[in-house]
Amino acid sequence: MLGSLILDAMSHQATYTGRFREAANLAQAARTGTTGVATATLTAHFHTMEARALARLGEAKSCDLRLVRRGA
Numbered sequence: 800m801l802g803s804l805i806l807d808a809m810s811h812q813a814t815y816t817g818r819f820r821e822a823a824n825l826a827q828a829a830r831t832g833t834t835g836v837a838t839a840t841l842t843a844h845f846h847t848m849e850a851r852a853l854a855r856l857g858e859a860k861s862c863d864l865r866l867v868r869r870g871a
Contacts, residue, residue, distance in 0.1 A: 800836065803829040803845075810848050814855065822852035 806829035813822035830837075830845035837845075850865035 800833060803832045803837070803841075806832070807845065807848060810852070814848075814852055819852045819855040823849050823856070826852060 806825050810822045810825035810829065813819070813825060826845050826848035830842060830849065833841065833845070846865045846868050850862045853862040853865060
């Protein structure tokens with residue numbers, strides 16, 4: 800869990816510095832690393848972080864898919 804929270808923070812930083820592909824990858828890694836152990840709220844947060852980065856990349860369909868995912 801700690802590693803995923805660190806990846807989440809790194810995703811935030813990548814977004815703030817304009818490295819949106821990296822931000823999406825970091826958020827996805829955070830989510831993947833907590834599969835089966837994270838709460839639904841935390842999983843939703845990771846999906847949202849990834850969606851935000853994808854939106855900034857102009858990838859509307861991928862962004863939408865991340866926003867409708869539920870615990871997957």
